[in-house]
Amino acid sequence: MKNGHYRQVLDMQTDIEYQTCQQGEWQDCWLISAVVGLAFKRPHEIQGMLQEAGDGSYEVTLPGQDPVVIRTQDEAKATSNGIWAQAIEAAIGRFTDVTAVRVFSFGEGISLLTGHSRTGYTNVTGAGFAPGWRVWSRSAWFEHRVADATVRNRLMVLGGSDGYWTTPKFDWLIPQHCYALLAYEPETRTCRIRNPYGNGDFPDERKRVGYGPGEFWLTPDEVQGSFCGFTVEDD
Secondary structure: OOOOOOEOOOOOOOOOOHHHOEOOOOOOHHHHHHHHHHHHHOHHHHHHHEEEOOOOOEEEOOOOOOOEEEOHHHHOOOEOOOOHHHHHHHHHHHHOOOOOOOOOOOOHHHHHHHOOOEEEEEOOOOOOOOOOOOOOOHHHHHHHHHHHHHHOOOOEEEEEOOOOOOOOOOOOOOOOOOEEEEEEEOOOOEEEEEOOOOOOOOOHHHOOOOOOOOEEEEOHHHHHHHEEEEEEEOO
C-alpha cells in the first residue's frame, strides 16, 4: 500500500454483483464477459483485487501484476451500479489495449483476471466445438465440457459468430460479439448465458422470471450452431 488511507471496504454480497456490470463505451465484450463470469462464480476474487482510497481512487492488483491506482471517473468505460467493474476494466487497460480486435484470443480476459491459462475451441464451420478427432458424439462432448466447467466453477466465454462462416441462429444474437456462458443447468439441459451489455430483446421463452438483465438460455446444440468460439479457464 502507498499510504495508510487505503482500506478494503468492498462487500462481496453487495458490491460485487455480476448483474450490475454492463459493457460501456469500449468494444471489449471479450473482457466484460470474463468479468461478468468471475463476478458470478467467484466474487471474492474480485473483492480481493480492490482497495479503496478516500480520494475517489482505487488500488487494483491483478494476478501477476503490480498494483495500479485507478480513478474510475477518468479511465473506465464499463458501467455498473458500483465501482468494481469500472476499476477492474480500467486497470486491465493499463496493461493491454482492451479495444483491440481479438478474433482468436477473445479468451484473454480469463487469463488477465485469474492468472490461469485457458483452452479454446473453434467452430467456424458450424460442425461443433469438439476436437477434430471426435467424429462421433460431438454434441455430447460439448455438453459434457460445459457441465464439467460448471461443476468446477471455471470461467467460460463464447466468441460470437463471424457473420461469414457461421451466422447466429437467432436474429436477437449479435454477430461478432462475445457472451458470458455462466453455467450449464442439467435439469433443463440448457446453457445460461449473459450478454455483457446487460440487455437484449430476447423472446420470453428464452428468459426466466427473477433473473438478471441480459440473461437467456440456449440448448447446447443451439450454442454450437450460433457461436464460433468457446474458451474455458484451466485449473
